[in-house]
Structure formats: C-alpha cells, structure tokens
Amino acid sequence: MQNKNFKRKKVSFPNVKELANGILNGNFPALSKGITLCESKRLEDRKFANELVKECLPHSGNSIRIGITGVPGVGKSTFIESFGIYLIENHSKKVAVLAVDPSSKRSRGSILGDKTRMNQLSVHPNAFIRPSPSSGALGGVTHHSRESIILCEAAGFDTIIVETVGVGQSEIEVKEMTDFFLLLMLAGAGDDLQGIKRGIMEMTDGVLINKADGDNLLNAKRAKREYQSALHLFPPSSSGSTPKVEICSALEEFNLEKAWNLIDDFVTLTTENSYFEKQRQEQLNAWFKKSIQERLNVALFGNERINTYIGNLEKQVSNREISPTEAAEQVFEEFKKSIV
Amino acid sequence: MQNKNFKRKKVSFPNVKELANGILNGNFPALSKGITLCESKRLEDRKFANELVKECLPHSGNSIRIGITGVPGVGKSTFIESFGIYLIENHSKKVAVLAVDPSSKRSRGSILGDKTRMNQLSVHPNAFIRPSPSSGALGGVTHHSRESIILCEAAGFDTIIVETVGVGQSEIEVKEMTDFFLLLMLAGAGDDLQGIKRGIMEMTDGVLINKADGDNLLNAKRAKREYQSALHLFPPSSSGSTPKVEICSALEEFNLEKAWNLIDDFVTLTTENSYFEKQRQEQLNAWFKKSIQERLNVALFGNERINTYIGNLEKQVSNREISPTEAAEQVFEEFKKSIV
Numbered sequence: 001m002q003n004k005n006f007k008r009k010k011v012s013f014p015n016v017k018e019l020a021n022g023i024l025n026g027n028f029p030a031l032s033k034g035i036t037l038c039e040s041k042r043l044e045d046r047k048f049a050n051e052l053v054k055e056c057l058p059h060s061g062n063s064i065r066i067g068i069t070g071v072p073g074v075g076k077s078t079f080i081e082s083f084g085i086y087l088i089e090n091h092s093k094k095v096a097v098l099a100v101d102p103s104s105k106r107s108r109g110s111i112l113g114d115k116t117r118m119n120q121l122s123v124h125p126n127a128f129i130r131p132s133p134s135s136g137a138l139g140g141v142t143h144h145s146r147e148s149i150i151l152c153e154a155a156g157f158d159t160i161i162v163e164t165v166g167v168g169q170s171e172i173e174v175k176e177m178t179d180f181f182l183l184l185m186l187a188g189a190g191d192d193l194q195g196i197k198r199g200i201m202e203m204t205d206g207v208l209i210n211k212a213d214g215d216n217l218l219n220a221k222r223a224k225r226e227y228q229s230a231l232h233l234f235p236p237s238s239s240g241s242t243p244k245v246e247i248c249s250a251l252e253e254f255n256l257e258k259a260w261n262l263i264d265d266f267v268t269l270t271t272e273n274s275y276f277e278k279q280r281q282e283q284l285n286a287w288f289k290k291s292i293q294e295r296l297n298v299a300l301f302g303n304e305r306i307n308t309y310i311g312n313l314e315k316q317v318s319n320r321e322i323s324p325t326e327a328a329e330q331v332f333e334e335f336k337k338s339i340v
Numbered sequence: 341m342q343n344k345n346f347k348r349k350k351v352s353f354p355n356v357k358e359l360a361n362g363i364l365n366g367n368f369p370a371l372s373k374g375i376t377l378c379e380s381k382r383l384e385d386r387k388f389a390n391e392l393v394k395e396c397l398p399h400s401g402n403s404i405r406i407g408i409t410g411v412p413g414v415g416k417s418t419f420i421e422s423f424g425i426y427l428i429e430n431h432s433k434k435v436a437v438l439a440v441d442p443s444s445k446r447s448r449g450s451i452l453g454d455k456t457r458m459n460q461l462s463v464h465p466n467a468f469i470r471p472s473p474s475s476g477a478l479g480g481v482t483h484h485s486r487e488s489i490i491l492c493e494a495a496g497f498d499t500i501i502v503e504t505v506g507v508g509q510s511e512i513e514v515k516e517m518t519d520f521f522l523l524l525m526l527a528g529a530g531d532d533l534q535g536i537k538r539g540i541m542e543m544t545d546g547v548l549i550n551k552a553d554g555d556n557l558l559n560a561k562r563a564k565r566e567y568q569s570a571l572h573l574f575p576p577s578s579s580g581s582t583p584k585v586e587i588c589s590a591l592e593e594f595n596l597e598k599a600w601n602l603i604d605d606f607v608t609l610t611t612e613n614s615y616f617e618k619q620r621q622e623q624l625n626a627w628f629k630k631s632i633q634e635r636l637n638v639a640l641f642g643n644e645r646i647n648t649y650i651g652n653l654e655k656q657v658s659n660r661e662i663s664p665t666e667a668a669e670q671v672f673e674e675f676k677k678s679i680v
Binding site: 046049050053054057058060061143146147150199200201202226227230233234235281284285287288290291292293294295296299300310313314317318320321322323324325326327328329331332335336339 | 386389390393394397398400401483486487490539540541542566567570573574575621624625627628630631632633634635636639640650653654657658660661662663664665666667668669671672675676679
C-alpha cells in the first residue's frame, strides 16, 4: 500500500471502517490490530481508537465478563487453560482472555506474557488470547482493557476472562470492569492468604480452591468449610448473591462444572433481580467519570514543569511548612497557566 | 471591636495571628472560632483558614488520632463519653472529639449533633467536643476535618477521637486521617453486620464489642471468639499488628482499660517499627494529592455549564453512543475553554 518510490517510512493511518468490519466478522487479525490501536501510546492513534470503539460499542455487551485473581502459584494459567477449554467444549462458548496490568512494569509471572503455557487454548479457533499490554497506554492505565473487552464482544466472544496480575490496583480495576469476580485460592490453613491484599476477600463473588487433588483434597475440603463460614461474616453484597466456595483441580479437570455453576448461578440470579444490567450501567458511568479524572491527570502530571512544582511542594507538605489544601491551591494556579 | 456608629453589618476579617495565639494557648473559644473558619463556605475565608493552618502546623502531630465507627445503636455516644472521661481521669489525657460527615445532609443520629448526650465529657475542662460540621465546606468535603485535627493538636489535645457518621465514604475518610481505626460492634450472631459496609472489617485496627453487660455478657464473649478467628483469616495489615477483639460495656464502664490497651499496644508497636510515622507521612501526602484532585473537581463540577455538558454526555455513554474515553476528551476540551 505504500509508495515504493518513497524511501522514508510513511506513517500509515488505519482504516477504521475496514478494521471495524473485520472485527464484527470475527476476524482474529483485525481484532488484534484493533486492540493494538487502543493500546497505542501514539497521540495520533487515540482519535482512530475512539472511532473504532464507537463503531464496536453498539455490538458489545452480549457476554459474561469474568474477573480472575489469585496469588502467584495458585495456578491461574492452568485454570484458565482448563476452564476455557471446558467452556468451549461443554457450553459452546467463545472465550477471550485478557490481562490487566496497571503497573509501570511488564507483568512478571503472568500466564499471558507466556502464551506457550496455554497450549490448547491458544490455538483453539473459539478462543482468543491477548497477552499483557505494555504499560502506559494513552488515556489512562486501563482504558484500553475496557476497550479490548468491547472489541472482543463485537467480534462475537461471549465469555471474556480478565486476569489480574495482582500488582498495584489491578484487582480493583478488574472488579470494576467485570460482572463476576472470582478469587482463586489454595488450601493451607490461612498461610496462602499472606499474598492476598486486604479487601480482596470482600470484593469476590465466588471463591475457588484450586489444586484440590491427591494429598491436598482433604485440605481443600476443610478450607472450603472455613472460608464459607468466614464469608458469612461479611456484610451481604448488593448483588443479592452470597459468595460461595468450591474446590476444583484445574490440572485434573476436576469440578470445572462446579466452577461454572458458581458463575452461571450468579448470572441467572442477577439477571432476574436486574443487578447484572445495573452494575454494567454503573461501571460504564464510573468509567466515564474516571476517564475525566485521568484526562485531567494526564494534563497535570504529564506536564514536566508542574510535576517539578508538585515535587517541591510535596517536600514542604512533608516538613509541615505548608498545608496540603494551600499547596493544592498553588498547584491549581500553576495548572491554569499551563493549559491556557 | 466593630465600629458602633456603623449600622450595616461589616464583614469582619479574622485576625489570624491573634486566633493562632489563642489556639496555641489552649483557648477554647479561639479553637472553636478557628474550626469555624476552616469550615466556612465563604471563598474569602479560605485564605485566612490556610494561614491559620500554616501557623498551627508546626505545633501539630503530638497526639494519638483514633477513628471510631459502628452502626447506629452500637452505643458510640455512650462509649465516647465513658472512654473520654476514663482517658482524662486515668491517663491524664486531653481529649478532643470530632465528627466527619462527608454527606450532603447533616448527620442524623450522630451523638455529636446532640451534645446533651455527652453530659460529663462536654463540660470537662480537658475535653473539647465539636459537633458535625455543616456540609459543603470549601476545598473538599473533609479537608476541614483534617484541619480541625491540626488545630486541636496545636491547642494541646493529645487524644483526638474522630467519629464517623457511617454515611457515604465517611469510614474511609476517617481511616485516612487517623492512626488507629476502631470498630465498635454488638454481639448477636452476625446479624449486626448487616449495617456495616463491606470492607470495613478489613480496615480496622481493633474491634470492640460493646454492651457486654447483663444478659448479653455471654453473647459478647462468644462473639469475641468468632470475630477473633475471622480476623485471622484476613491478610496481615502493613502495620505489623494483628487486629484484636475485646469486649466492653460503656454503660457500666467495664473493660475500658482493655479498650485503651488495644490502642496503646498498637501505638507502642507501630512507634517501634516506624509504621506510625510512616502512615502519618503517607496520609499527609495523600491529603495533598487528594486536595489537588478536589481542587480540579471544584473547578470542573462547580461550573454549571460543564455540569450540563457532562450530564448530556452521560446519557450518550449510557446509550452506548459514545465511548467514555472519547466523552472525557470532549469534557476536557470544554474545561479548558472554561478556565481560560
């Protein structure tokens, strides 16, 4: 498509209509390209990304969005592989797997950075796996993940699995963009909780104790009882559903049906009581509000001069030389000057 | 001080130096006046409030800041009354009591709106009680509470009790401005949890089961065991301290020493491991960052034209006609025009 007589590499502008048609036809390369566009750090790509999302939006939403979290070593990679295949083969699902990594570094230990560990799923025609995005995409750290969900849905995927990498705010981010938030755990008398951040237990819609196989089966059963009674001490969720605990073994493909029932029962209940759509609308609205905040933050913290200015004030605040409220007022005055 | 020949009520500008001196000398009317200044909604008062806080800042910090939460009916009023008197009489403390109410309405059922229920404490020379502020103070919903803490400390109070009214975000706000966050509970087989918001249990540094008297004593003891084992299932706090559960009766002044030990042990431990000062520095810094956000929000949502603009876009976002990211970009463009 490029002019061969032209030596310098020309910046190619994406044909958004064509890309959108490709995605709507379920074309994998188009979907990949679309997600890359949304993840792009180039300012000039943002406009095209917005257009693409706009084209896909009316065709989005027809899916179950499942967030999955758990400490490293809990077996997220194996679980997503087994569970994905199970859903495709037993429930005729089309499964897309995404990762959310709001940290500034690339994810470490995330299965999605290492596709090779998902041999079966990654080559299945009804599955689409997208590795962790590189950091710092324009327009806020996780907008592109929400946009990727929309693109996947527009491409016909009805089950979106979003994996958290467990760094920074990723659990909260994933909770805020999914319908069902699943916590994967191990049996082991509470020791495994060491790696789980405070607050995660109360955010879950269901708990799955993985590696319930071999010598570990009894431990898993005991852990199930313990967590179930602990969860009863939590205040009820506004979903109207009480989080349930199940055991499974992704390795031995044991109890994957129970895992699915956790999710399916939740969806049935929350569809009936309207919580499902209500949560989606709230998430959409929260995304908008958050986008406004993040757009302001980009203007504020993306400005080197203001950043230096804030850094200096920070020291004064630390030394109790200036009140935070007054310091903020000064930052705002500086900000006004900068965007005029 | 006003010119008596002058009929129209003159706007009086506060003499900040004089006010600061009064506060530093432990003068109660000066302290009250100072807090009123910080809570003022008048734009012209903000400058004086900032100056006053600046004067008090170097003399602040020498206290234990205790946040207290619990559902209505748990006996917060009686507890603060008994506990305050206990601390003054047995530990020679000077106790200031504040309330945080980030809601748009005045607090309902808050003891602090009803001083008469704290007969003894409210008239004690070593206690200062400040009722719930009216809503919507300038510079963010809870800045004035943080500023009030600083003023109370500068006035020589070494124990600051901050009560949440349990509305909106008040628990999180109070957690973020105190050293120790205490959850008051009732015995009653988990039923009482209904009123506690999700996430509160995991935020607490200690749990106190109140009304452990008469027929209720056995229930309270059982509840203590239950909550203690539930708390063990939580991930450890970065304070290095495991939240403990005690029972007490504010009415019968039973076990108030145990209540104090919960707090005192925590302070001893976190002073030794440096968490105490670390948390204070982080809170100060978070306050600064939050103030910047809130200053931007005031400029954004305080502008009626932009508010209408956002409202219209909200509908389009809800109907999936525009992506939230794109809508945010449009809001930002409108915002830029408005502050030039």
